[in-house]
Amino acid sequence: MPPVLAVDNLSTCFDTEQGVLKAVNEVSFQLDAGETLGIVGESGCGKTALSLSIMRLVPMPPGRYVSGRIKLSGVDLLSLPEKEMRKVRGKDISMIFQEPMTSLNPVFRIGVQISETIRLHQGLNRTESHQKAIEMLRLVGTEVPEKRINDYPHQLSGGMRQRVMIAIALACHPQLMLADEPTTALDVTIQAQILALINALKRDMGTSAILITHDLGVIAENAQRVAIMYAGKFVEYANVKDLFSAPLHPYSEGLLNSIPRIEGFYDRHKRLPMLPGGVPDLSRLPEGCSFNDRCPYVMPICRNEEPALAENNFPKRYVRCWKYQ
Numbered sequence: 001m002p003p004v005l006a007v008d009n010l011s012t013c014f015d016t017e018q019g020v021l022k023a024v025n026e027v028s029f030q031l032d033a034g035e036t037l038g039i040v041g042e043s044g045c046g047k048t049a050l051s052l053s054i055m056r057l058v059p060m061p062p063g064r065y066v067s068g069r070i071k072l073s074g075v076d077l078l079s080l081p082e083k084e085m086r087k088v089r090g091k092d093i094s095m096i097f098q099e100p101m102t103s104l105n106p107v108f109r110i111g112v113q114i115s116e117t118i119r120l121h122q123g124l125n126r127t128e129s130h131q132k133a134i135e136m137l138r139l140v141g142t143e144v145p146e147k148r149i150n151d152y153p154h155q156l157s158g159g160m161r162q163r164v165m166i167a168i169a170l171a172c173h174p175q176l177m178l179a180d181e182p183t184t185a186l187d188v189t190i191q192a193q194i195l196a197l198i199n200a201l202k203r204d205m206g207t208s209a210i211l212i213t214h215d216l217g218v219i220a221e222n223a224q225r226v227a228i229m230y231a232g233k234f235v236e237y238a239n240v241k242d243l244f245s246a247p248l249h250p251y252s253e254g255l256l257n258s259i260p261r262i263e264g265f266y267d268r269h270k271r272l273p274m275l276p277g278g279v280p281d282l283s284r285l286p287e288g289c290s291f292n293d294r295c296p297y298v299m300p301i302c303r304n305e306e307p308a309l310a311e312n313n314f315p316k317r318y319v320r321c322w323k324y325q
Helices: 047-054 082-088 110-122 126-139 158-170 188-205 216-222 240-245 250-257
Strands: 005-016 019-031 036-040 063-072 093-096 176-180 208-213 225-230 233-239
Touching: 005 047, 019 047, 019 063, 019 233, 036 047, 036 216, 047 063, 047 176, 047 208, 093 158, 110 126, 110 158, 126 158, 158 188, 176 188, 188 208, 188 216, 208 216, 216 240, 225 240, 225 250, 233 240, 233 250
Parallel strands: 036 208, 036 225, 093 176, 176 208
Antiparallel strands: 005 019, 005 063, 225 233
């Protein structure tokens, strides 16, 4: 079967006063039916910009697509007029945003906001879409959905608001769902409930998903493949088990080493290893490999030439590092 999503050489830039900011830089990957791809990286590495690019929600200006293709079931989304793209969003591709309080409209009841998507894409009347909205709230585990449907977003807890976002995203059974930090600002128990809910609904509906997070534990539990993103590019792309058992890129290695281990829990004098420095300014990327000033294995070629994302002895495992080329 052809992939649900095929992103080929996608580059998205923003024109700023400091220069051209390369938020997404020559990114390519594929996503199969029912699969979950996790995208991991520090803040500012381009994860959210990638998700907004796929949804065609990059504000233009200052943003612009420089190159690439985004094919959803063979249809290039970048070639669609905006009117046609509106028919795709919410129906074939949907998104759970990072902060539901700023994503939900505070002056409309949640039932109106869920019904709007259903009426737009499924052609149901007001009564039918209202009943479907109640069904979606029940599906995402909302207690007494007949009453909750008349609440405003500020009347709900953070976990309940996130459930409403999931209901909106999955109301039309999309082929692809993007979840951008779906558990941010939620306590650990609610995080587990939300992730379990997303996985169950994704499995029941056959939906593919892209899970964007900075939490490697979330990726280990919920994704089949993972992409490590740094300075707008994928630096490693592998099956989850392969990456966690043997990370190849120095950045992947650094991220995994920064996870607390149980054996060091009681040693209050032991510090976690940390990567020096931070993500470079995307409008002033260094020459050569963008990770060269933080890499413990840096070589002269790393400062002069940028490595390609090359396959490394495993099927569907790629790494962008001179150490392996």
